[in-house]
Amino acid sequence: MLNQQDEIRNSLLSREIISYNGHNKLTQKELVSKIENLFQETDEQNLKKEIVEKILILKLDNSNEKTKEKNNKINESLRIFTRYYNELLNKNLKVTEEAITADLNYGIFFNFILNDLFLYIEKMNKELIIEKIKIIPNIIKFAWDYQFNDYLKLSIDPKKYRIFVNQNYELKKIEEINLNDDFDDDLGKELFNISIRPPINEDFKSKTLNSDFNIVLEKYKNNFHSIKLNSICKNTIESKIIEYFHNNSNTNLMNEEHKDFREVFFALHKLIKRNPYLKYYFPQFKREKGKGIYL
Numbered sequence: 001m002l003n004q005q006d007e008i009r010n011s012l013l014s015r016e017i018i019s020y021n022g023h024n025k026l027t028q029k030e031l032v033s034k035i036e037n038l039f040q041e042t043d044e045q046n047l048k049k050e051i052v053e054k055i056l057i058l059k060l061d062n063s064n065e066k067t068k069e070k071n072n073k074i075n076e077s078l079r080i081f082t083r084y085y086n087e088l089l090n091k092n093l094k095v096t097e098e099a100i101t102a103d104l105n106y107g108i109f110f111n112f113i114l115n116d117l118f119l120y121i122e123k124m125n126k127e128l129i130i131e132k133i134k135i136i137p138n139i140i141k142f143a144w145d146y147q148f149n150d151y152l153k154l155s156i157d158p159k160k161y162r163i164f165v166n167q168n169y170e171l172k173k174i175e176e177i178n179l180n181d182d183f184d185d186d187l188g189k190e191l192f193n194i195s196i197r198p199p200i201n202e203d204f205k206s207k208t209l210n211s212d213f214n215i216v217l218e219k220y221k222n223n224f225h226s227i228k229l230n231s232i233c234k235n236t237i238e239s240k241i242i243e244y245f246h247n248n249s250n251t252n253l254m255n256e257e258h259k260d261f262r263e264v265f266f267a268l269h270k271l272i273k274r275n276p277y278l279k280y281y282f283p284q285f286k287r288e289k290g291k292g293i294y295l
Helices: 004-013 028-041 045-056 065-089 106-122 126-131 136-145 185-195 211-223 229-247 256-274 276-281
Strands: 178-180 225-227
Touching (some): 028 045, 045 106, 256 276
C-alpha cells in the first residue's frame, strides 16, 4: 500500500493535480492542501525539490474576474522565475498550458527553493560564476522584488548569503563589497590596475561589485556600500606614493630596485594627464613628483 508521500508524489509526477477534480477521492483544492502539508512536514530534501519543480510549472486559472489580476501577476512571476531556474541549473521546466483553480501558498515553496539556489551559488567555482554571471543578479533581484509581496510572500533575504560577485569573479557577502559611487567603470579599471601593483598593493577589484550586477542597482542601489573616488586616489594611491617617497628620500629612485614604483608613478602621471580633473584628487602628487624621478 502506498504511503501519503508516495501517493502525492505519484499524483504530482503524473500531473493529476491539473485534472484532479471529478474522478478522484480528493478535490484539487484538497490535494493542494495535502501537498503543502507534506512539503512543510517532510525532511526529505529531494522530495521538497521535486514538489517545487512541479509547483513552478502550474499556471493559475485567470477566468475568474475576482482573482484574474492576482493570478496573472503570479503566473508572470512563475514564468520569470522558471526561466531563471532553468538557466542557472540547466533545466528545461515548462509552464503547463492547462491551469489550476486551487490557491497555493507560494511563499513556502519559493522561500525553500531560493534558499536552495543561494546555497548552490555559494558553492560555485570561478569558472561557473563566469558562466552564470548574467543570471545570478537576476535571481537576487527577483528575491528582493517579491520580498513581502502580497502574492508570493517571500521572506528570504539575499543579504544573508555570500552570493554577490566582485570584479575578480569571487563571491562576497554584501557588506564586503562596494559600488563605484562617483566614477565610471573605465576610470575605475585604470585606477584599480594601478593600485594593485607594488608599492600600493591594494586590490580594489576584490572589494567592488561586478558590473553585471547593474540590473540589481536600478532599484536596490541603497542596499550596498559605496566607495568614493577620493578614498581610492588620495587616501590610498597617493598616500602610499608619498610614503614611498619619504621612506626612500636618500635613495636614487632611478635605480633598478625602484622599477615597480616608477612604473606605478608613470602610469598615474599619464592617467592624470589624460584626465586633468584628477589632479584635485591627488593634491600632493604634483608637489612630490619631481623628487628624484625624471618624466
